[in-house]
Amino acid sequence: MNIFVIMKRTFDTEEKVVIENGSIDEEDVEFIINPYDEYALEEAIVLRDKHDGTVTVVTVGEEEAEKELRTALAMGVDQAVLLDIEELEGEVDHYSVSEVLAAYFIDKEIDIILGGNVAVDDGSGQVAPRVAEKLGINQVTTITKIEVEDRDVKIEREVEGDVEYVEASLPLVVTCQQGLNEPRYPSLPGIMKAKKKPLETIDVDELDLDEKKIEAKTNTLDRFLPPEKQAGKVLQGETKDQVRELVGLLRNESKVI
Amino acid sequence: MTRKMLVVGEVKDNTLRHVSFETIAAAMNIADGGEIVGVLFGENLTSHAKAMIHYGADRIITVEREELADYTTDAYSQAFLQVYEQEKPNGIILAHTSVGKDLAPRLAAKLNNGLVSDVVAIENDSGTPVFTRPIYSGKAFEKKIMEEGIIFATIRPNNIPARTEDLSRTGTITSMDVELKDLRTTIKEVVKKTTDGVDLAEANIIVAGGRGVKSAEGFKPLEQLADVLGAAIGASRGACDAEYCEYSLQIGQTGKVVTPDLYIAAGISGAIQHLAGMSNAKVIVAINKDPEAPIFDVADYGIVGDLFEVIPMLTEECKNVTT
Numbered sequence: 001m002n003i004f005v006i007m008k009r010t011f012d013t014e015e016k017v018v019i020e021n022g023s024i025d026e027e028d029v030e031f032i033i034n035p036y037d038e039y040a041l042e043e044a045i046v047l048r049d050k051h052d053g054t055v056t057v058v059t060v061g062e063e064e065a066e067k068e069l070r071t072a073l074a075m076g077v078d079q080a081v082l083l084d085i086e087e088l089e090g091e092v093d094h095y096s097v098s099e100v101l102a103a104y105f106i107d108k109e110i111d112i113i114l115g116g117n118v119a120v121d122d123g124s125g126q127v128a129p130r131v132a133e134k135l136g137i138n139q140v141t142t143i144t145k146i147e148v149e150d151r152d153v154k155i156e157r158e159v160e161g162d163v164e165y166v167e168a169s170l171p172l173v174v175t176c177q178q179g180l181n182e183p184r185y186p187s188l189p190g191i192m193k194a195k196k197k198p199l200e201t202i203d204v205d206e207l208d209l210d211e212k213k214i215e216a217k218t219n220t221l222d223r224f225l226p227p228e229k230q231a232g233k234v235l236q237g238e239t240k241d242q243v244r245e246l247v248g249l250l251r252n253e254s255k256v257i
Numbered sequence: 258m259t260r261k262m263l264v265v266g267e268v269k270d271n272t273l274r275h276v277s278f279e280t281i282a283a284a285m286n287i288a289d290g291g292e293i294v295g296v297l298f299g300e301n302l303t304s305h306a307k308a309m310i311h312y313g314a315d316r317i318i319t320v321e322r323e324e325l326a327d328y329t330t331d332a333y334s335q336a337f338l339q340v341y342e343q344e345k346p347n348g349i350i351l352a353h354t355s356v357g358k359d360l361a362p363r364l365a366a367k368l369n370n371g372l373v374s375d376v377v378a379i380e381n382d383s384g385t386p387v388f389t390r391p392i393y394s395g396k397a398f399e400k401k402i403m404e405e406g407i408i409f410a411t412i413r414p415n416n417i418p419a420r421t422e423d424l425s426r427t428g429t430i431t432s433m434d435v436e437l438k439d440l441r442t443t444i445k446e447v448v449k450k451t452t453d454g455v456d457l458a459e460a461n462i463i464v465a466g467g468r469g470v471k472s473a474e475g476f477k478p479l480e481q482l483a484d485v486l487g488a489a490i491g492a493s494r495g496a497c498d499a500e501y502c503e504y505s506l507q508i509g510q511t512g513k514v515v516t517p518d519l520y521i522a523a524g525i526s527g528a529i530q531h532l533a534g535m536s537n538a539k540v541i542v543a544i545n546k547d548p549e550a551p552i553f554d555v556a557d558y559g560i561v562g563d564l565f566e567v568i569p570m571l572t573e574e575c576k577n578v579t580t
Contacts, residue, residue, distance in 0.1 A: 013510045013530040017396040024397070035511045094362070095371055120510050121393055124374035126362035129330075133366035138441040139330050141359045144504075158505050159355045160456045165445040166329075178497075178511060179504035217371025221387065221400040226537060234548070234559040242560050243570040246542065247578055249558055254540045256462070256519040257486060257575065 001053030001148075002108070003044045005077065006101060006115040006128060009061055009068045010034040013120055022222045033068045036116025038183035039176035044114050045076040046181065047148060053111070054078045058104060060097045062086045066199060073194035074186030080199040087204060093216035094122075098130035100214060103207040105135055112153075113173045117142050125175070132173035140168055144179040258384050259291035260347035260408065265337070266297045266309050266317075267352055273305040276352040276412070276459060278312040278419035283412050284350045285313050285420065286379050287386045291347065294318065296340050298325040298333060303430065310428040313420045317430045318344075322437065328356045329442045334363050339435045341368075348408030354458065357411045370406040377416040377516070386410075394510040394533035414459045415516050450505065457506070460489035462519045465508055465535070466501070467493035469524015469545065469564055473501045478568040479523055485575045491515065491535075493525045509534035521571075523564040527552030544568065 011017070012030035019025065033041070044055045057072040058081045059065050069080035083100050085092060105113070115128035125141075132139040144163070145156035151170045156163055158177055186194070205211070233249075235242040250257045262284035266277040277295075284293050295314035297305055299321070306317035318340055324332045337360065341349075349364070351357035353375045365372035377398075378389040388401045388410055403409070457463065464483045466476055476490065483490050491513070492506040508515055510533040520538035525531060527543070527550055535541070536555045543556035544567050553559045560567055 011393065013533070014528075016529065017393045019397060093371065095365070095369075098366060123390075123392060123394060123514070124362075124372075125358050126365070126372060126374060129359060129362035130366040133334075133363045139359070139363065140442060142355070159447070160458060161450050161505050163448045163450060165448070166442050167445055168442045177504075178507060215404075217404055217406055218373055218401050219404050221402060223392070223397055223399045225397050226395070229536065229555045231554060232541070232543075232556040232558055234553060234561060239560070239562050239566060240570060242562070243567060243574050246558055246560060247571070247574045250519065250540065250542070251578055254519075254557070256540050257578070 001047060001051045001111045003048055003053055003055045004105070004108070004110060004113045005037065005040045005044045005055065005057045005072070006113060006131065007037040007041065007057050007059045007068065007072060008034040008116070008119045009059065009065045010119055010121045017225065019223050019225055024223060031064070031068065033071060034116050034119045036118060036120070036176055039178065039180045040114035040116055041072050041075055041077060042181045042183040043146065043176060047112070051148060056081060058083065058101065060085055060100050069199055070194050071186060073197045073199065074190040075184055076190060079197060082199065082201045083204060083207070084201050085204050088211070088214070091216040091219060093218045094124055094126035094130060095217045096214045098127050098134060099209065100204055100207065101127065101131045102134035103209045104202065105131065106208075110135070110137070111170045112148070113137070115173070115175050117175045117177045128173055128175045137171050137173050138168055139173040140166060141175040142177040143174050144177055146174065258289060260288050261292045261294065261344070262288045262348045262350060263294050263296060263341065263344055263346040264314070264350045266295050266305055267354060267356055268297065268299050268302070268305060271301065273308055274352070274354070274459070275419065276354060276414040277309060279414065279417045280350045280352055280412060281309060281313045282420050283376070283379055283410070283417045284348070286381050287348055287350070287408055289381065289384070292316065294344055294346065296320070296337070298322070298336055300326050306430045310426050311422050311424055313426070315428050317428065319430060319432045320435055321432060322435070324437050324440065327444050327447070328359070329440060329444065330359055330363060331440045331442060332437055333360050334367065335437050336435045337364060338367065340433065343433070346407065351411045353411040353413045361409070361411045365409055368406070370409050371403050373401045373403065373410040376410045376412045379417065391514065391537070394514050395537045396533050413516070415461070450503065457489045457491055457508070457513050457515055460515070460517050462486045462488035462521075463491045463515060463517045463538075464488045464521045464523065465491035465493065465525060466496050466523050467525030468495040468499060470496060470501055475565075476502060478565065478572070482521070482568055482572040482575065485572055493528070493531045522552050522556070523568055525552055526550045527555065
């Protein structure tokens with residue numbers, strides 16, 4: 001099986017967001033593999049171990065993303081590709097990233113592409129379905145279970161609390177959701193092996209792409225932090241009285257019940 | 258400038274979801290007097306079409322097909338694109354729901370268009386719509402505009418208020434035939450997990466439990482409170498990791514991001530990644546044994562105490578006032 005994972009390097013979810021002049025301050029911030037993409041990587045490795053083939057992890061980014069690609073290799077992925085967009089000027093949005101990925105994938109033989117349901121930084125969840133459309137491949141999003149037999153794929157997906165059992169066939173793009181699996185940690189031998197595994201960097205101008213054509217279709221005017229929450233009121237007295245006071249406040253002051 | 262806008266009404270279990278009315282309100286803001294065209298897919302759509310008109314849509318197109326009764330990517334994108342070709346709108350608004358999240362990026366790619374996802378507010382004072390959306394799961398926000406192409410956005414439920422229902426509004430309802438072919442996904446079965454049908458993303462009230470509930474059994478008192486309040490149940494990652502509940506209930510940066518009117522956090526310490534998912538709720542109540550728990554920093558009202566004592570009392574007290 002030719003298995004691909006599209007991965008994004010993101011802020012660690014434990015990090016506080018600091019904004020300076022409308023931009024996110026990335027100094028001293030820990031970066032990680034987007035947590036949803038970890039489910040995709042884990043499932044890709046499981047699928048390869050069951051059906052043979054290779055897992056290729058692909059990311060769009062800059063040199064720093066090599067660290068997360070190495071982590072993916074250490075988990076057990078076979079090869080990694082960095083589509084380097086450092087040269088690109090101006091804003092890059094989901095449209096641009098999908099165009100870059102589609103240009104990479106266009107001449108590849110693909111059985112399945114796995115991605116995260118969303119990236120925890122931007123939270124749009126656009127790229128995987130966009131790539132699927134660009135490549136003319138079917139998609140199933142927010143999956144929590146997948147079984148592949150020959151070309152047939154059986155999937156369980158989480159739909160706003162309900163579980164949907166669907167059938168589709170390869171080639172397929174899927175996005176992964178928590179509940180799918182328990183992503184492994186890289187083992188020490190895995191980390192050693194990862195150093196020798198192929199990590200290819202492809203500059204965006206090496207792809208068959210018109211740079212004008214991948215300019216962002218959306219523009220960010222500003223970024224800002226939400227207003228700080230006022231420290232709330234911790235109620236006092238006997239528990240019974242606190243509960244009574246709370247219900248009164250919810251009913252009469254905030255009018256939410 | 259006036260714009261002709263296309264919105265999709267979302268039908269789930271034969272009910273038109275409230276967010277459909279919110280998409281109409283969002284579209285009206287952008288349309289600036291232009292026509293609002295609603296689209297409905299599935300079966301038995303006439304009453305839903307009327308409801309959309311009562312909430313501000315000018316005209317409704319219904320596409321009645323068995324293949325559209327349940328959402329699949331292929332069927333909906335094919336059907337939608339045929340409506341799009343016929344109508345040639347200046348903008349599209351979808352809900353940022355399971356359906357919208359799956360469909361909108363696919364359509365945007367097909368139309369070679371930009372898309373602003375998960376919008377919580379729209380300003381249109383200058384004629385160029387400015388979209389506000391959360392990033393880092395609500396730890397921050399950004400304002401975006403579309404540089405070219407049509408206006409295309411998905412809106413988060415519960416954030417853009419619907420217009421007031423006006424039963425005297427009338428509009429035309431026309432049905433349209435579409436061609437559907439080579440549908441590549443088959444839905445075999447849908448198993449309902451949400452017993453009371455209150456979906457987390459659209460819930461006005463959420464009762465959420467953390468590690469402090471101690472077991473799956475420990476969610477029982479929370480469920481009883483939720484029943485009384487008509488609330489949905491949520492959970493922290495801690496509670497999900499400890500297998501007290503399903504991952505589909507997880508709220509936080511790696512789970513659902515919610516903005517209900519009332520969020521009751523019971524036995525949740527308030528790790529930064531959980532706060533990201535819920536701190537934009539309008540009113541937050543924290544119940545925790547530990548007075549130092551960070552959840553109290555974002556709570557409007559806090560009770561320091563044992564949730565197994567407080568929650569049943571709260572349930573009784575709410576019963577008294579809500580009945």
